[in-house]
Amino acid sequence: MHKAHIALLSSPGLGHLIPVIELGKHLSLHHKLKVTILAVTSQSSEAESHILESANCCKLIEIQPPDISPLLHNQAHIVERLCVVMRESVPAIRSALTTMPHLPSVLIVDIFGFQSLSIAREFNMLTYIYVASNAWFFSLLLYSPILHQHVDGPYQDHKQPFLIPGCTPVRPQDVVEPMLDRNTKQYEEYIEQAKGMAKGDGILVNTWEQLQRKDLESLRDENLLGGILKGRPVYAIGPLVRSPEPATCATTELLAWLDQQPTESVVYVSFGSGGTLSYEQTVEVALGLELSHFRFIWVVRPPNTGSADSAFFSTGDGSRDADDPTNFLPEGFLDRTQEVGRVVPQWAPQVRILRHPSVGGFLSHCGWSSTLESITNGVPMVVWPLYAEQRMNATLLAEELGVAVRPKVLPAKKVVGREEVASMVKEIMEVEKEGKPNPIRKRARELKESAMKALEEGGSSYTALCHVAKQCDASPARTYTTN
Numbered sequence: 001m002h003k004a005h006i007a008l009l010s011s012p013g014l015g016h017l018i019p020v021i022e023l024g025k026h027l028s029l030h031h032k033l034k035v036t037i038l039a040v041t042s043q044s045s046e047a048e049s050h051i052l053e054s055a056n057c058c059k060l061i062e063i064q065p066p067d068i069s070p071l072l073h074n075q076a077h078i079v080e081r082l083c084v085v086m087r088e089s090v091p092a093i094r095s096a097l098t099t100m101p102h103l104p105s106v107l108i109v110d111i112f113g114f115q116s117l118s119i120a121r122e123f124n125m126l127t128y129i130y131v132a133s134n135a136w137f138f139s140l141l142l143y144s145p146i147l148h149q150h151v152d153g154p155y156q157d158h159k160q161p162f163l164i165p166g167c168t169p170v171r172p173q174d175v176v177e178p179m180l181d182r183n184t185k186q187y188e189e190y191i192e193q194a195k196g197m198a199k200g201d202g203i204l205v206n207t208w209e210q211l212q213r214k215d216l217e218s219l220r221d222e223n224l225l226g227g228i229l230k231g232r233p234v235y236a237i238g239p240l241v242r243s244p245e246p247a248t249c250a251t252t253e254l255l256a257w258l259d260q261q262p263t264e265s266v267v268y269v270s271f272g273s274g275g276t277l278s279y280e281q282t283v284e285v286a287l288g289l290e291l292s293h294f295r296f297i298w299v300v301r302p303p304n305t306g307s308a309d310s311a312f313f314s315t316g317d318g319s320r321d322a323d324d325p326t327n328f329l330p331e332g333f334l335d336r337t338q339e340v341g342r343v344v345p346q347w348a349p350q351v352r353i354l355r356h357p358s359v360g361g362f363l364s365h366c367g368w369s370s371t372l373e374s375i376t377n378g379v380p381m382v383v384w385p386l387y388a389e390q391r392m393n394a395t396l397l398a399e400e401l402g403v404a405v406r407p408k409v410l411p412a413k414k415v416v417g418r419e420e421v422a423s424m425v426k427e428i429m430e431v432e433k434e435g436k437p438n439p440i441r442k443r444a445r446e447l448k449e450s451a452m453k454a455l456e457e458g459g460s461s462y463t464a465l466c467h468v469a470k471q472c473d474a475s476p477a478r479t480y481t482t483n
Helices: 014-029 046-053 078-088 090-098 115-124 137-148 185-200 213-220 250-260 277-294 351-354 368-375 390-400 419-428 439-455 460-476
Strands: 005-010 032-038 059-063 106-110 126-131 202-205 235-238 266-271 295-300 341-347 359-365 379-385
Touching: 005 014, 005 046, 005 078, 014 032, 014 046, 014 126, 014 213, 014 368, 014 460, 059 090, 078 090, 078 115, 078 185, 090 115, 106 419, 115 126, 115 185, 115 341, 126 137, 137 185, 137 202, 137 213, 137 341, 137 390, 185 295, 202 460, 213 235, 235 460, 250 295, 250 341, 250 351, 266 277, 266 351, 277 295, 351 368, 359 419, 368 390, 368 439, 379 390, 379 419, 419 439, 439 460
Parallel strands: 005 032, 005 106, 032 059, 106 126, 126 202, 202 235, 266 295, 266 359, 295 341, 359 379
Antiparallel strands: none
16 A cells, blocks of 8 residues: 655744654654655755754755845844745746656645745645644634734733733734834734735644643634634644754764763853854853853854844854854953863754753743754753744743743843843752752643643544644545656
8 A cells, every 4th residue: 555645844943844854764764654855955054964864764955045135124033034934935836846757746835935835725635734832822822813904003012911812812022023112024924924824725733632721712613713724623733852963073073071070060052053142142151151150052053143043054064164163252261161161063963962961941932943952851941032933932931831931121122231140050050949949940840741642542643643644644645747
């Protein structure tokens, strides 16, 4: 019996590519489906190349990104850039699909690939939209066209939280980045993207039932957000996280240093695949780590001179002289901390680090992939939102799930001082608090166990992905002949 052929489409950026590849690997290895991954790449980083190589159980087709420079101004924001890239890539994606020996019977796209669903409709393919973030974020995205109609003026000027049917309300300061300015092309693209979320045959979300039951129930209830989806099924299939990265000479040395450290004594610091800090904030983080007196591994990038997402399309390109940390870290910092810390330019093997028993905390931008990697290893977090939906992630982690602490004021609004940095690191790293086990560390262990149960045979996410795989396998094979 021939197994179904599934095509997965990823937009540029490691935060989009990694979850798509992990889903493809699960469908191929655990459900024995034939999987082709179409990746619209950023063509700019060594880290991206390593991630693409990890998809060795799937067929991989790289889609060269189109030249969109005539269509955008130089300061165009990420959402606008991604929407335009994926829209302009539709002809190349169609060509890649229709020149395959066997046309896929199923197309799964990420939230920026919704414009390619028209190709799937042309060939009567089963379609899913894969939300590589959390269900609360997706609820806001889905409901945004309604907020657009009923909310007057700038969202962040409102005093009361925005009510999302069946979900936790969203505070004005926590809305996703495109909603911060309604007078931009990025916001227009975001609203069109939101309208596209109901165009697939179903929704896959990289979360699990026990973590976000309320939001998932709303997405399925036709009297709540499910009414927007018009009965389309919503499957919580996570947490899908990447496997440990292959060892290199540089990572072997770093992991050997970790092997020499006491259990749960090291805080790992990384602001994600696209995040950067200002020069002033970089200095304060450095001095805060030193002031905390905890061991650390810090993935450092050159400070930005503009937006916090300035490294989004270039992560892992460590060839520039500007990447030398001595150019922007406080004078003497590296010498003073050489016994207790390691500074790594641009990129580090994050999964291997978070799995290491010596690591006890994670200072993170709280992108959803990094968040899941932290949760599945039982590592508590200092959450430092920079862009995209990260403000929502920070609120979810710190206030609802109780697995993180966050700065008193959003880092986008003011520089977080060294004393506060040190205080937050201590809050997640100290084993005891007021003579009792640290509740944040205890909660991190509980969520790790919850995640493991969801993924094990018979667990909620395992069962959901089995159902999706059966739906894919039952979808009739397609034929297409080129003349």
